[in-house]
Amino acid sequence: MDAKGQFGLSYTEDFNVACAISYLKQEDVLRYFINRVSFYAFNGGEMEAVALSSTHIILDCREFAQAGVTPVSDRKVRLISIKYISLLSDLAANTHLSTVDKMKESFYIMQEWETEMMPLVDFPKTFYLDEDQFLVLTFDFNLVCRMNGLNPQQVLQYFIDRISLARERALKIIGFAHSDACMSLFGMMKLSRSMKQYKLPVQLEIQQWYHEKLLILDGKLKNEPDLDKRTTGYQAFYAEWYHTLQRNLN
Template sequence: METKRQIKLNYTREFTIACKINNLKPIELLQYFINHVSFYAFIGGKIDVTYLWATTVCIDFKEEYGGEIIQVTIPEIQEISLKYIKKLTSLNLNEPFLSSTAAFQSILIMDEWSSEMLPFTDYEPEIMIFNGELLKLTFDFNLICRMNGSGIEELLQYFIDKVSLARERATNFHHFVKTDPSTAFLLLLVGHDESVRDRVLPQQEMYKKYGLRLLELDDEQNEEDNFENRMKNYDAFYQEWFSALNRISN
């Protein structure tokens, strides 16, 4: 049996809270993130915003931490990559606005690229995390990691570390100011992706209760000018919600 490479990830408290409140297992959120990293978005292609935010995480990680890019010397990979980058660039130029047709076409192009190039690569199709669970690594995800010189373990940990409902709410509690790509991806995934959005929430009365309390907390923050204090208030709120969900599920 082939042994999968194992990586060690640290699920932060805020990441765990965000997953629980949004009815996602941590492994699910990581897999959704990987699945939404898009090379077409990476080169500026117009595509659904969830793909843009997931891909932006990769770009931000590269800008923040750099990476050692290994020069591609295999002629077949160079030729194949050039061919498909030209196809994707042409698609983007011919479809200057967001188009479901162009997005679908980009997926077909990436599938062709993957089929043609994978035999010449050592891309990992799967990776095991610390608890024995498996993550499937897409061609787009592997490709961008290689092009950016980003380690898979380091990039996934970066995504985990950046997820914070408290920071997001403290920043944008009444109107949008700025957002972090990791948390933005999570919130858009929950709101837009049918496979997540249409799940039946457990303890729906509790979600209604805490949803209303969150709005009340937003109003209370009008008088709090200190960002750190606002963040502490939201952090305490989300921790309470998380604990309440855990008490019922245990």
């Protein structure tokens, strides 16, 4: 915990706004990300898009942080890791199993790996957001972080820092269709049944009102050549939407 009383993470304004107007709780967004990181996907196995995006975020974070990978010094841990990586590689190469069957089998392999290796490593099991709330860190998440020379705080902060509806809209309005892994995952969350929350009538009214205003703003900003100016315009718009929600709910 730092001098400001925070527990290692700083929520950006863009992240706060994106979560609020998407009706997602901040801790649920982080939990969703953590739970879908897959070592099998990291090792080249076929997985669903949400697992691929979640895992790719850690690779992007490694590149951003220019992190160096520390070799495993413990011989027993190294031998265990080699054994299970070989099992996962053989599974990925198996032409007789469907993708779904491979995914299911990969979960069992990872459970066995976790059981065998956890007594030998110092992987953190939780990450505290404040004095009361914490995230449970999965074995896959810890393992992919460690193998890329990163710690959970670095990865979670990297993810938070890249969530911006404003920048995403500013890029897409000029036909730039590609989203980075963080925004791709956030988009999948908004479509996920497990993340959907009941909306009050006032929330639905506000959402419809601002969706209509967003289309008008698109028309005004699509001819603006400067990305930063477009982003600033959308940030002001989404901030107004956010504050309108807060006023009506309070």
